[in-house]
Amino acid sequence: MNRFFVPLGIFAGLVVLLAAGLTLNPREVPSPLIGKPAPQFRLPQLHQPQSTFAPDELKGKVWVLNVWASWCAACRDEHPVLTDLARQRLAPLYGLNYKDKRDEAIAWLKRFGDPYELSIFDLDGRVGIDYGVYGVPETYVIDKLGVIRYKRIGPVTPAILKDKIAPLIAELNRG
Amino acid sequence: MLSLGRPVWAGEAKPVAADPALEERVTALATELRCLVCQNQTLADSNAPLAVDLRNQIRERMREGASERDIIGFMVERYGDFVLYRPPLKATTVLLWVGPIALMIGGLAVLYYRLARRRREAAKPELSAEERARAAALLAGDSGAEKR
Numbered sequence: 001m002n003r004f005f006v007p008l009g010i011f012a013g014l015v016v017l018l019a020a021g022l023t024l025n026p027r028e029v030p031s032p033l034i035g036k037p038a039p040q041f042r043l044p045q046l047h048q049p050q051s052t053f054a055p056d057e058l059k060g061k062v063w064v065l066n067v068w069a070s071w072c073a074a075c076r077d078e079h080p081v082l083t084d085l086a087r088q089r090l091a092p093l094y095g096l097n098y099k100d101k102r103d104e105a106i107a108w109l110k111r112f113g114d115p116y117e118l119s120i121f122d123l124d125g126r127v128g129i130d131y132g133v134y135g136v137p138e139t140y141v142i143d144k145l146g147v148i149r150y151k152r153i154g155p156v157t158p159a160i161l162k163d164k165i166a167p168l169i170a171e172l173n174r175g
Numbered sequence: 176m177l178s179l180g181r182p183v184w185a186g187e188a189k190p191v192a193a194d195p196a197l198e199e200r201v202t203a204l205a206t207e208l209r210c211l212v213c214q215n216q217t218l219a220d221s222n223a224p225l226a227v228d229l230r231n232q233i234r235e236r237m238r239e240g241a242s243e244r245d246i247i248g249f250m251v252e253r254y255g256d257f258v259l260y261r262p263p264l265k266a267t268t269v270l271l272w273v274g275p276i277a278l279m280i281g282g283l284a285v286l287y288y289r290l291a292r293r294r295r296e297a298a299k300p301e302l303s304a305e306e307r308a309r310a311a312a313l314l315a316g317d318s319g320a321e322k323r
Contacts, residue, residue, distance in 0.1 A: 026214060032255040099224070125228055132253040134211035134225050 031132050031151045038065075038142050039130040046097050046105055046119035053094075053120050055146060062172040063092045064165070065140040066116070066156075067128060069100045070108035072136045078155035079112050085161060086115035091141075091169045095119035098128045098136055141165060143172045201234045204243050208250055209260045217260050 033039075042054045055065075066082060068075045086093045095116035097105045102121060109119070122128055131140065132151075141150040150168055152160060202219050208229070210221035218226050218233075229250070236246050250258045262268045302310065 029211060029255060029257045032252060125225075129228060129232065129253060132255075134254065 027135065028153050033132055033148045034151060036148060038146050038148050041127045043120045043122055043127060046121045059146050060144050061092060062144055062169055063094060063142055065094050065096055065142060067096045067098050067133050067136055067138045069098045069136050070104040074155045075137045078137055081156045081158055081161050083113060083115045090166055092117050096122055098122050098133060099125040141168055197237060200237055201230060204233055204246060205230055207260050209258050211254060
């Protein structure tokens with residue numbers, strides 16, 4: 001009976017590792033930008049193309065940047081959660097409209113509601129690349145010094161808003 | 176019913192630049208980087224929009240004179256180590272690189288040890304004088320009990 005314990009033990013160990021591995025999501029690539037300053041840019045606004053926006057303008061405030069597009073199905077799923085965030089006035093919410101058509105984006109916001117203070121128009125996706133965007137929607141929490149403190153890849157769920165984003169915003173606002 | 180229109184090839188998108196040497200460098204570097212959307216493909220193979228964008232970034236930067244190392248740095252800064260198709264050898268990945276070899280060596284070592292022990296045990300049993308005499312008799316075909 002003794003000689004079976006070691007291989008059985010090793011096998012059991014491997015099963016545990018495999019089980020743990022299967023719960024991990026390979027789509028969630030950890031971002032190297034956490035703890036680094038949010039990359040600077042200056043882009044036209046979606047609704048008012050003659051005006052521009054730069055992240056610098058929000059220094060001193062904790063804010064949330066949400067990357068979205070009218071062609072993105074999951075963005076529709078998270079839209080109510082973002083509307084909730086905006087309604088609760090947790091933090092100013094800004095949209096980065098990624099690789100979209102201006103009129104389609106504006107129509108999308110009209111149809112589903114606009115939770116954003118304003119949306120920024122990133123036509124060629126260059127700013128998205130600077131922010132390490134690879135799977136829209138993605139959401140960033142940025143602190144008063146302009147440092148990225150949290151990144152959510154994929155739609156924001158009510159649980160994530162309640163358990164991760166809202167507490168983080170509160171904490172960053174205290175500091 | 177066969178209605179054949181123009182033949183359509185499913186393949187890689189045609190390179191945009193007219194400079195074949197540059198394209199070669201772009202493709203060479205693109206095969207070392209991972210497409211984050213289709214994660215088992217390289218940037219060279221993938222047709223995902225992000226892959227097209229990143230290939231364009233590589234091409235532009237190379238045109239501006241950036242080195243392969245500069246561009247790799249650019250990608251890793253934004254997407255992390257995962258964008259490298261070949262995982263770098265670091266403290267966190269040493270288990271990934273060394274693991275399979277270590278397991279194989281470990282397995283072979285255990286096998287060798289087990290076989291050696293079995294061989295040793297098989298060689299051990301000593302025959303008593305009586306058993307040796309019986310064995311000799313049997314071998315000589317002279318067994319008293321062999322009367323049929």
